[in-house]
Every structure is written in C-alpha cells, then in structure tokens.
Amino acid sequence: MNKKKNLFIFDSSNYFNYEKNKSNLNISFNRITFIFFLFLTLTFIFSFKVIYLGSLEKNINKKNITKSDNRSTIIDREGNIIAKTVIIKNVGINPNLIIDKKRL
Numbered sequence: 001m002n003k004k005k006n007l008f009i010f011d012s013s014n015y016f017n018y019e020k021n022k023s024n025l026n027i028s029f030n031r032i033t034f035i036f037f038l039f040l041t042l043t044f045i046f047s048f049k050v051i052y053l054g055s056l057e058k059n060i061n062k063k064n065i066t067k068s069d070n071r072s073t074i075i076d077r078e079g080n081i082i083a084k085t086v087i088i089k090n091v092g093i094n095p096n097l098i099i100d101k102k103r104l
Contacts, residue, residue, distance in 0.1 A: 074083040 071085050073081055073085070076082050
C-alpha cells in the first residue's frame with residue numbers, strides 16, 4: 001500500500017511573458033495606493049457632507065401671494081387716463097327660482 005509520490009517541476013518561464021513598459025513611466029505601487037486612498041477619503045468626506053446637509057431641517061418662510069389681475073393705469077403724455085383697471089362683480093338671477101315676478 002505504500003505508493004511512491006513523484007514530484008514534477010515545470011519551468012514556468014514560458015507562461016509569463018514580461019514586456020517592458022513602452023511609455024517608460026515608472027509608477028510604483030505605493031503611489032497608486034496613496035492616490036486610491038486619497039480619492040477614497042475625499043469621497044467619504046463629500047458623502048458625509050451631502051448626508052449631513054440633506055438631514056438638516058430647513059425653516060422655509062412660505063409667503064402667500066394673492067393673485068391680482070390688476071394692472072396699472074395707462075396714462076398719456078398729458079396725464080389723461082386712457083385705460084384703468086376696474087374691479088367688476090357679475091350678479092345673475094336664475095329666472096326659474098323667482099317667486100314673485102311683480103315685486104322683482
């Protein structure tokens with residue numbers, strides 16, 4: 001029952017081909033991690049700021065603005081009124097509801 005185990009060693013140089021960087025930029029791993037953590041911290045800072053500002057209660061003063069269809073008076077060069085806004089109310093009578101037509 002004692003089996004011999006054989007150990008095989010392969011040359012791995014054929015599997016990985018290293019090509020020299022064509023742009024000749026020498027970027028180290030430390031520089032990349034520094035930039036990554038810098039952007040990560042800035043993202044956290046701005047995210048917390050947005051969450052904080054979004055959670056604040058705002059005191060909004062609401063002003064009720066009434067709709068006014070009034071326009072100013074139109075005056076000519078001599079000061080005479082050409083057009084003026086006049087408030088008009090319409091009153092109507094329903095003839096079917098009149099009880100005493102002579103008194104009306």
